[in-house]
Amino acid sequence: MEKINIGRPSPMKELPDELAAKIVNAVLEERCASEEGMRRYRPLLEERAHRIIARLVVDSGEDSGSNNDLPVQIHALLNLADTTVKDELNSHRYPKPACPDNGGCAMCCTHMRIVLSVQEAAVIARELLGLTEPEKAQIAHRLPSLGKSGPGSRCGLLDEQGLCTLYAARPINCRTYRSCSITACEDRVRLGRNAGEEVVFTYPFDDLVRKSFHHMVQPGGTPHFLEMNTFLASVLHDDEGLAAWASGEIPAEDDA
Numbered sequence: 212m213e214k215i216n217i218g219r220p221s222p223m224k225e226l227p228d229e230l231a232a233k234i235v236n237a238v239l240e241e242r243c244a245s246e247e248g249m250r251r252y253r254p255l256l257e258e259r260a261h262r263i264i265a266r267l268v269v270d271s272g273e274d275s276g277s278n279n280d281l282p283v284q285i286h287a288l289l290n291l292a293d294t295t296v297k298d299e300l301n302s303h304r305y306p307k308p309a310c311p312d313n314g315g316c317a318m319c320c321t322h323m324r325i326v327l328s329v330q331e332a333a334v335i336a337r338e339l340l341g342l343t344e345p346e347k348a349q350i351a352h353r354l355p356s357l358g359k360s361g362p363g364s365r366c367g368l369l370d371e372q373g374l375c376t377l378y379a380a381r382p383i384n385c386r387t388y389r390s391c392s393i394t395a396c397e398d399r400v401r402l403g404r405n406a407g408e409e410v411v412f413t414y415p416f417d418d419l420v421r422k423s424f425h426h427m428v429q430p431g432g433t434p435h436f437l438e439m440n441t442f443l444a445s446v447l448h449d450d451e452g453l454a455a456w457a458s459g460e461i462p463a464e465d466d467a
């Protein structure tokens with residue numbers, strides 16, 4: 212299997228204003244089904260985009276030279292994304308999230324398709340490597356009955372108590388997903404995704420944080436994503452592969 216090193220988070224190639232416009236357009240195209248929705252939400256997104264990009268792309272790009280260990284760099288960027296989300300929520304502009312602070316609601320872990328970039332997979336691999344054999348076996352044991360994460364299944368890292376086994380290493384999608392209404396989450400689980408309501412359903416900054424993060428870890432190209440349970444199954448039965456991922460080496464795109 213051909214191996215390549217994961218590229219380090221890269222500083223910005225575009226000007227902040229250009230990048231902000233690009234990210235805002237991408238969010239609106241994905242999340243708003245109508246011209247009216249786009250017209251309504253554009254100013255809100257544009258207002259937040261500059262601040263988020265300044266923190267996650269410009270500032271972190273300038274700081275990224277201090278550590279060459281990729282999983283550590285990506286982990287630091289994930290933690291920065293956490294702080295950014297927290298600060299946005301604390302800006303008093305938005306209703307408080309309905310998500311309980313100390314767990315107790317894992318509906319999203321049981322119904323969402325969980326995808327992660329190859330760089331985030333390296334962070335997960337590093338944490339998996341630190342688990343005991345029985346802990347790894349427990350995850351491996353539940354995977355065959357789950358298949359891929361998504362509606363009707365669940366993320367393989369969700370344990371029997373409804374807690375995330377690798378919470379500190381969870382991907383950006385899990386860190387940014389917040390809802391101001393449990394009822395809206397229940398409706399989503401019951402009725403499925405409604406793209407036209409997505410911007411209302413969550414907060415206007417979650418996608419901005421996600422896309423800024425992905426711009427940093429996979430600049431320029433279309434992000435390369437893996438499905439969580441498929442990734443877990445592949446590395447939990449392959450000690451050599453797990454060690455390679457954990458050290459910041461990943462298979463070439465066609466093999467991953």
Ligand code: SF4
Nearest residue numbers: 310316318319390396
């Ligand atoms: S996003 Fe919804 S389902 Fe997920 S923890 Fe928050 S309230 Fe629960």
Ligand code: SF4
Nearest residue numbers: 320366368369375385
């Ligand atoms: S990685 Fe953790 S937080 Fe994310 S879906 Fe899986 S169990 Fe939930």
